[in-house]
Every structure is written in C-alpha cells, then in structure tokens.
Amino acid sequence: MRNYFQLQLRIVQRFLTEWRLAPWLVALVVPVLFVLGSLLLLERTAYAALAIMVLSWSGFAWLSGSQRNYFLRITYPGATYRKIRLWENTVIILPIVLLFVGKGLGAVVRPEASGVAWWYWGALALVQGLVGTAMAYRVVGGRASLKLPTPFSRQPFEFAVGFRRAWWLLVFAIFLLIMGVRAQNFELGAFAWFMTVFGALNFYQKPEPGFYVWVHALSGRQLLLRKLRIGNVHLLILGLPFVLTLLVAFPARWLLVVVGLVLASAYLTLFIVAKYAAYPNEIDLVNAFIIAFGFVVPPLMIFLIPYYFKRAALRLQLVLS
Amino acid sequence: MLQLHALSKHYGTNHVLRGLDAQFLPGRVYGIIGENGAGKTTLFRCIAGLLGFEGEITGPGSNFRHHLGFLQTNNYFFPKMTGREYLRLLCQARHAPAVKLDERNVFDLPLDDYAETYSTGMQKKLALLGVLLQQNEVLILDEPFNGVDIQSNILITAIIRALKTKGKTVLISSHIFSTLSATCDEIYLLREGAFVRRVLPADYAGLEQEMEDVTVGDRVDRLGL
Numbered sequence: 001m002r003n004y005f006q007l008q009l010r011i012v013q014r015f016l017t018e019w020r021l022a023p024w025l026v027a028l029v030v031p032v033l034f035v036l037g038s039l040l041l042l043e044r045t046a047y048a049a050l051a052i053m054v055l056s057w058s059g060f061a062w063l064s065g066s067q068r069n070y071f072l073r074i075t076y077p078g079a080t081y082r083k084i085r086l087w088e089n090t091v092i093i094l095p096i097v098l099l100f101v102g103k104g105l106g107a108v109v110r111p112e113a114s115g116v117a118w119w120y121w122g123a124l125a126l127v128q129g130l131v132g133t134a135m136a137y138r139v140v141g142g143r144a145s146l147k148l149p150t151p152f153s154r155q156p157f158e159f160a161v162g163f164r165r166a167w168w169l170l171v172f173a174i175f176l177l178i179m180g181v182r183a184q185n186f187e188l189g190a191f192a193w194f195m196t197v198f199g200a201l202n203f204y205q206k207p208e209p210g211f212y213v214w215v216h217a218l219s220g221r222q223l224l225l226r227k228l229r230i231g232n233v234h235l236l237i238l239g240l241p242f243v244l245t246l247l248v249a250f251p252a253r254w255l256l257v258v259v260g261l262v263l264a265s266a267y268l269t270l271f272i273v274a275k276y277a278a279y280p281n282e283i284d285l286v287n288a289f290i291i292a293f294g295f296v297v298p299p300l301m302i303f304l305i306p307y308y309f310k311r312a313a314l315r316l317q318l319v320l321s
Numbered sequence: 322m323l324q325l326h327a328l329s330k331h332y333g334t335n336h337v338l339r340g341l342d343a344q345f346l347p348g349r350v351y352g353i354i355g356e357n358g359a360g361k362t363t364l365f366r367c368i369a370g371l372l373g374f375e376g377e378i379t380g381p382g383s384n385f386r387h388h389l390g391f392l393q394t395n396n397y398f399f400p401k402m403t404g405r406e407y408l409r410l411l412c413q414a415r416h417a418p419a420v421k422l423d424e425r426n427v428f429d430l431p432l433d434d435y436a437e438t439y440s441t442g443m444q445k446k447l448a449l450l451g452v453l454l455q456q457n458e459v460l461i462l463d464e465p466f467n468g469v470d471i472q473s474n475i476l477i478t479a480i481i482r483a484l485k486t487k488g489k490t491v492l493i494s495s496h497i498f499s500t501l502s503a504t505c506d507e508i509y510l511l512r513e514g515a516f517v518r519r520v521l522p523a524d525y526a527g528l529e530q531e532m533e534d535v536t537v538g539d540r541v542d543r544l545g546l
Contacts, residue, residue: 067400067437147403147433155413156406157399164401209397210371216414217387321370321384 001080005087019285031095038099047191049121052096053128054172054195058202059092060132061168086133093129097122152234157212158227159234162203169199170238177242181249189249190260193242197264200235201271207280213319220317224309227272235268236261266301270294273305276312279319322346323368323385323459323490327376330363330514337363339514340376347381347458350481350491352501354532355511361494362394364511365461368492381458381490387415390457394464396448398436404447405432411451425454427480428473441468453480459490466500478503498529 013023041048063085072081100122107118148167152159163170173192180188216223239261246257274283274291283291294300323345330338337360345351353361367374369391382388398407405422412419426432428446430439436447445468452460465477481504484491495501501508502525510518510528520528 065400147435148401153403153406154409156410157402160406161399161402208399211391211393211397212410214369214371214386214391215411217384217416218414319370320386 001076001084001087004076004084021285034095035099039103042103047188049100049117050176052099053121053125054169056092056096056125057128057132058169060089060128060135061166063088063092064132064135089129089132093125093132097125097129100125151237155230155234157208158203158231159200159238162200163238166199166202170196173199174241177245181245184249186246186250186253186256189242189246190256193239193246193260194264196238196242197235197267200231200238201268204231204268204272204275205282207275207278207282210280210319213279213316216320218320219313220315220320221313223316223320224273224276224313227276228269231268231272232265235264239264263298266298266305267295270301270305270308273308273312276316277308279312279315323378323380323492325368325376325378328364328367328378329375330360330367330372337514338367338374341514341516343509343516345459345490345492347490348485348488349506350485350493350504352505352508353492353494353511354496354498354501354508355494359511360514361511362463365391365393365463365492365494368461385459388458390452390455390460392445392449392452392460392462392465394467396444398439398444398447400435400437402436403433404430404436404439407436407447408432408451408454412454415455415457417455419454422454426450427476442470442473445469446473449477457489460484460492462491462493464494464496466495466497474500498532502529 016023016026038048038052041051069085072084076084100118104118104122148164150160150163152163173195176192176195177189180186180190180192213223216226218226243257243261247254250257270291274287278284278287290304294304325341325343328338328341329336341364353364355361363372366372368378369389370386371391380386380389402410408422409419411417422432428443428450430443430447430450436444439447445465449462449465452462462481465481466474469477478500481491481493485504485506493501493505502522506522508520508525508528509516510520518528
C-alpha cells in the first residue's frame with residue numbers, strides 16, 4: 001500500500017513538473033489557498049458549503065471509476081484494496097470536515113454567530129465520505145448490465161457518455177431546483193441550472209483518442225462547427241427543464257434566464273474550442289486560467305472564442321488532412 | 322490505387338520503416354506479415370495519416386483518407402457508450418447511413434450493452450462492423466481475426482472475399498497464416514521495416530514452410546522439455 005501511494009506522489013510530481021510548477025511550492029500553497037479560498041467563499045455566499053460538497057462528491061465519483069477500481073482490485077489483496085480506497089477518500093473528505101468543524105468551533109468562540117449549521121455540514125461531509133467509501137467497496141462491474149437511457153444517444157459521444165457518468169449531478173441539480181422554486185429563491189434555481197452547465201463542460205475535459213477525430217470525413221473547421229452545433233443543441237436539451245421551470249416560476253426574471261442561456265452557450269463554445277486548440281494534449285494551466293478569466297469576465301469571450309477557434313481548426317486539420 | 326513511394330518512418334535513430342515501395346490495387350486483398358515489432362502497425366498508422374512519415378503515400382480521390390476504414394489492433398471504447406452508439410458515431414463520421422443496425426449486426430452483438438463490457442472478441446467484431454458500415458473504398462484491417470471465435474473467423478473471411486468482389490482495396494495483417502492464405506492475392510513480408518519479399522498464392526505453402534523453419538529452428542529443443 002505504501003508503494004502505491006509513493007507511486008501516486010511521483011505521478012503528481014511528474015504532472016507538476018510538466019506544468020513547470022515546483023512540487024514543494026504547490027504543497028505549501030495549495031493548503032493555504034484551500035483554507036483561505038473556502039473561508040472567503042463561505043463568507044460571501046450561502047451556497048458555498050453546497051458547492052464544496054458537490055466538488056468533493058465529484059472527487060469520490062472520479063476515484064470510484066470502474067476501470068480504476070478493477071485494476072486496484074486485481075492488483076491488491078481485498079484488505080489492502082479497501083485500505084487504499086479508504087485512505088484516498090479520507091484525503092478528499094478530511095480537509096472539508098476540518099473546515100466545517102473549524103467554522104463550528106469559530107462560532108462557539110464568537111457566541112453572536114450561530115454555528116449549528118456548520119456542525120451539520122461537517123456531519124454531512126462525513127456521511128458523504130462513508131457513502132463514497134461504500135461505493136468503492138461495491139462489486140466492481142456489478143452494475144455494468146444497467147444501461148441508462150439518454151436523449152443524446154442519436155448523436156454520440158460526449159453528452160451520451162457524459163450524461164451516464166454524471167446522472168447523479170442532474171438528479172442533485174433538479175432537487176436544488178425544486179428547493180429553489182419552493183423557497184421562491186431564483187438564485188438557487190439558477191445555481192442548480194449552472195451546475196449542469198459546468199457538469200456538461202466536464203464532458204469535454206479529456207481529449208479523445210486520435211481515432212475518434214481521424215475517423216471524420218470533414219475538414220478541421222467543419223468538424224469543429226459540428227461539435228459546437230451538437231454540443232449546444234444537447235446543452236439546450238439538458239437545460240430545458242431548468243429554463244422552463246425558471247421561466248414559469250419566476251416570469252419577471254425572464255431576461256436573466258435569456259442571459260443565462262447565452263452565457264451557458266458561450267461557456268460551452270469557449271470550452272470546446274479551447275479543448276481542441278490544445279488537442280491532442282489537455283488544456284494546460286496557463287490556458288485554463290485564461291478560460292477561467294473568460295468565464296468570470298464574459299465580454300472577454302468575444303475575443304477568446306475566435307482566437308481559440310482558429311487554433312483548434314488548425315489542430316484538428318493536422319489529424320484530418 | 323493506393324501507392325507507397327519511399328515510405329520511411331523513424332523515431333530518433335530507430336528506423337521503423339525503411340523506404341517502402343508498393344502498389345495496392347482495387348479489388349485485391351493484400352496480406353502484410355512480419356514478426357512483432359517489424360513495423361506493420363506503424364505502416365498502417367502512416368497510411369491512415371495518424372503518424373507523420375517521410376516519402377509519399379497516394380490514394381484514390383482527392384482525400385482518400387476520408388474513404389479509408391481502419392480497424393486497429395486495440396480499439397478504444399468510451400466508458401458507458403453502447404455498441405449501437407459506437408456504430409452510429411462511426412457512420413455519422415463518414416456520412417454513411419446509420420440505419421437498420423439490428424439487421425446489419427451480422428455478428429449478433431448486444432448493441433444496447435456498453436461496449437466496454439464486451440469481451441475482447443466482441444469488441445473486435447464491433448470495431449470491424451463499424452468500419453464495414455462506413456462503406457469505405459480502402460480498408461486496413463490490423464489483426465481482424467485476433468480473439469474472435471471460429472464462427473466469426475469464417476464469417477470475416479467471407480466478408481473479406483465479398484469486399485474484394487466489390488472492388489475494394491484491402492490490407493490485412495494477421496499472425497494466423499491460414500487466414501491470410503485463404504483471403505489474400507499477395508502477401509508482403511515485412512522484416513525490420515523493409516519489404517523483403519512479395520509472395521503470390523502459388524508460393525504460399527513454401528513461405529509458410531520457410532517461416533516455420535526460421536521461426537522454430539532448434540528453439541523447441543533448447544527448452545529441454
């Protein structure tokens with residue numbers, strides 16, 4: 001087990017070195033950034049705790065991937081496998097539990113602030129950790145015969161595959177949407193909608209193997225336009241329950257919903273063109289920052305999208321010509 | 322016609338392909354044989370344009386790669402993608418009709434199951450079916466018989482013969498000599514990146530015997546069984 005974690009550490013170090021980041025610096029800065037960033041976020045928005053929980057859950061889901069766990073199961077004895085998975089989940093959930101506990105203790109020191117909610121969040125994080133570990137202990141491949149129908153099956157593959165992998169996010173988002181409508185809270189409903197938008201961006205995160213680009217009888221530009229067209233149509237289908245619900249429940253905020261639609265489409269467009277501008281590599285850290293900046297300052301996307309589009313079309317043309 | 326002229330490929334000082342010249346005509350089936358590491362897969366990947374190379378490769382039409390079907394040795398399937406979705410994706414990519422998939426599912430694959438859950442042989446058959454449904458003019462089949470059952474083996478042989486009568490150009494690699502001798506009009510022997518022999522059907526038996534002599538030699542005796 002020790003060898004396994006040493007190997008993981010070496011892999012992480014190699015990634016950081018590739019990104020030209022000093023591993024020791026990252027080890028110092030990341031915990032500080034996590035604590036400061038989380039505290040700042042928790043102060044500024046009521047939904048920050050929820051967002052942190054969703055992030056940690058996506059971490060569990062990634063660690064519970066069937067191929068990864070199948071490999072671990074056939075490589076290590078059962079007890080070692082379970083220990084590895086327990087430690088991995090602990091690494092994800094422990095900082096979050098400590099964060100909520102810290103907030104709870106802070107409220108005890110300052111009696112004017114109510115800290116009960118933080119203890120609940122801490123307990124919820126623990127439960128999430130336990131559920132995540134239970135997911136890891138399930139029989140790998142046991143659910144392989146279950147096939148989730150998807151409205152995106154006609155035009156594979158990104159949304160069809162992504163939807164099946166992240167269906168739980170959609171369920172969670174719909175739950176939040178219902179909560180938002182019941183509490184007459186537009187912001188919560190909009191937050192739920194954009195959770196699915198960012199979930200959909202994640203469908204495009206990994207560059208596909210070269211064969212899946214090569215196989216198209218199209219030019220680079222044509223393939224990119226096709227990807228954008230299908231992606232945006234699918235994004236609209238995915239967001240339809242949210243858009244319609246928000247329009248019906250909050251008719252006075254229709255303009256915000258329309259702006260949201262444009263923004264969602266722009267986010268996806270930017271993400272797709274940036275992905276293929278880096279193809280066959282993953283988006284590097286510098287470009288990831290530029291994209292994130294574009295997300296925060298949307299008018300920038302007017303310049304970023306054409307810039308990445310040109311580069312992406314050229315990149316794809318290299319594979320297709 | 323698919324033509325290779327002085328095709329070379331090297332990784333640093335490692336020369337994988339050394340100045341290959343060949344012509345592959347429509348309506349004919351060509352076998353490429355060689356030991357592991359002889360350069361077969363590299364050759365196929367160069368023809369498909371998946372690898373850069375030196376020399377020249379010309380094919381039918383302005384962009385023959387848009388009419389080239391490539392069955393790879395190992396095929397990647399996205400997790401949680403059904404067999405049907407895979408076939409649709411491949412057809413749509415080549416503007417081929419993705420219709421009557423159940424009827425055209427000649428290998429009786431469970432198309433609504435996730436492709437990642439298929440056995441090795443089933444995955445091979447799914448990938449082959451996808452390439453066939455694309456209706457390509459040139460087909461490269463890298464180890465099409467690997468891992469498939471005996472019934473499918475017979476079916477694939479019949480399909481290759483049908484492709485030939487339809488005027489397609491087919492390139493196959495296989496480690497099972499009998500499958501090549503049953504389908505190929507010519508066999509190229511690739512050794513250390515060079516075509517060392519071009520063999521016609523009349524000489525297949527001699528080639529097989531020669532390969533057995535060279536490959537086996539005294540190796541079995543050396544095991545000391």
